[in-house]
Amino acid sequence: MIRDVIKYFFIFIVLVLTQGLILNNIELGGYINPYLYVLFxxxxxxxxxxxxxxxxxxxxxxxxDTFTSTLGVHTSATIFLAFARKYVLKLIEPRGGYEFGTEPNIQYMGLNWFIIYSISLVFLHHFFLFFVESFKFSQFFSTLGRALLSSFFTLVLIFIVQLFNYKPGVRK
Amino acid sequence: MRNLFRFLTKNSFIFLFLLLEVVAFSLLVQNNNYQSSSFFNSSNFLVGNLYSTVNNINDYFNLKEENQKLAQQNAKLQSTSLSSFMKVFGRLVQINDTTFMQSYVYSSAKVINNSTNKRQNYLTIDKGAINGIEAEMGVISPKGVVGIIKNVSDHFGSVMSVLHEKNKISAKIKKSGYFGSLVWEGGNYREAELKDIPNHVKLVIGDTIVTSGYSSIFPENILIGTIKEFELPKGNNFYNIKVEFTEDYLNVSHVYIIKSLLKEEKKALEKLND
Structure with a gap:
């Protein structure tokens, strides 16, 4: 238990620093930002x-938000992500439920499961995030486009990170 | 009442979610109004420090560029400074703007090869004929005289260093104005000799030696060095003065090239006398 807390605390720090110091400087095409921190x-x-x-x-x-001086924007989107996670997990729950001691990653749950899981949650988060950021629905399609493109890049990064942690043969 | 509690505990997750969202949105709205007074922005102590550390690291990668920019800027400033102008109309008229005319122009260069251990030392700089460099231009560094351009190719220039036994530089004692010529005769690369200072001049160790400006290669009052020691040999009318250079010629990197705009005119005039 304590070991898990330390481990996740470490992941937290690494993801926040990566996001704040590196990824926030990436702006593909002027408005596409990967938000890897949702991986946490x-x-x-x-x-x-x-x-x-x-x-x-x-x-x-x-x-x-402290890094980007956009107080509330990422906060609300991430809370929404945590809220949605509960229901998404319930929706894609395998027969017999989740085994105790497993974690939601490619290693334990397999590629197919993880693709559905991450795509749906990342898109929900980005959709929420970009609409809170623009705070209006008047440019619906351009905001939607940004959310889709950014989701794509975030997902690419998430899968790269997952592949680094993937140890074949340990457990499916 | 009990029903209310049951309702609350049953849906505690949703209520917590709504509560946190309300907090987040109130932060959002408030932050839009009072952005500057908010604690949670990137100017706060922790993140601000983090950013400035990262910035410091980033700065190192741009140092080279920055140096070049500064050197150029310095050259520009030097050419507008008073010492590179000369009075045109003499003493009687003293209106600042029109009495001065630019007589020296500076440009910056980088030393790409250097030697101090021979008797005839040369430096190579990264500017050449293409950049308007010609033979017999002066070369100085921020800390003192470096040498005189000897030869130029298209892209490079060869500088006859002060540390060259045939290089004589017209120098004067800043305080008293007496002038002589500075020669280096091999040996210690930190010292040279100042000759032709007559024996009635009062000298103090530590006196500043600067260029005289007579040769029109260097402007007046460019730093050369300080008097390290002097002696008056018996039956001799001139001092033996040892001058310590202010510049360390082993690590000269950025230099300025001085172009004298009036050299030709001066030479032509002096030729008339021969």
């Missing part, structure tokens, strides 16, 4: 109580 919420263990997920999401979001 995606990777939380299945057993994490939902309310802890929400609190953690709040902390993560406010930290990222």
């Amino acid at each position: 919420i995606l990777l939380l263990p299945f057993e994490t109580p939902p309310w802890i997920t929400l609190i953690v999401a709040f902390l993560l979001g406010i930290t990222i």
Whole structure:
């Protein structure tokens, strides 16, 4: 338990610094930003109580917002992500439920499961994020386009990170 | 009441979610109004420090460019400074603007080859004929005289260093104005000799030696060095003065090339006397 907390704390720091110092400087085509930090919420263990997920999401979001001076934007989107995660997990739950001690990643759950899981959550988060950021629906399609493109780049990064952590043969 | 509690605990997740979202949005709205007074922005202590550290690291990668820019800027400034202008109309008229005419122009260059251990030392700089460099232009560094351009190719220039036994530089003692010629005769690369200072001049160790401006290669009052020691040999009318250079010629990197605009005119006039 304590070891898990330390491990996730470490992941938190690494993701926040990567996001704040490197990825925030990337602006493909002027308005496409990858937001890799959402990976933290995606990777939380299945057993994490939902309310802890929400609190953690709040902390993560406010930290990222501190870097970009956009207080509230990432916070609200990340809380929404944590909220949606509970229901997405329920929707794609394998028969027999989640095994105790497993984590939502490619290693334990397989590629197909993880693709559905990450695509749906990352898109929900980015969709929410970009609409909160623009705070209006008047440019619906351009905002939607930004959300889609940024989601794509975030997902690419997420899969790259996952491949680095993938140890073949340990467990499917 | 009990029903209310049951309702709340049953849906605690959704209520917590709504509560946090309300907090987030109120932060968002408030932040739009009072952006500057908010703690959670990138100017706060922690993130601000982090950013400035990263910035410091980034700066190192641009140092080279920055140096070049500064050197260029310095050259520009030097050519507008008072010492590179001369009075045109003499003493009687003293209106600043029109009495001065530019007589020296500076440009910057980088030393790409250098030697100090021979008797005839040369430096190579990265500017040549293409950049308007010609033979017999002066070369100085921020800390002192470096030499005189000897030869130029299209892209490079060869500088006859002060540390060259045939290089004589017209120098004077800044305080008293007496002038002599500075020669280097091999040996210690930090010292040279100042000759032709007559024996009635009062000298103090540490006196500043600057260029005289007579040769019209260097402007007046460019730093050369300081008097390290002097002696008056018996039966001799001139001092033996050892001058310590202010510039360390082993690590000269950025130099300025001085073009004298009036050299030809001066030479032509002096030729008339021969």
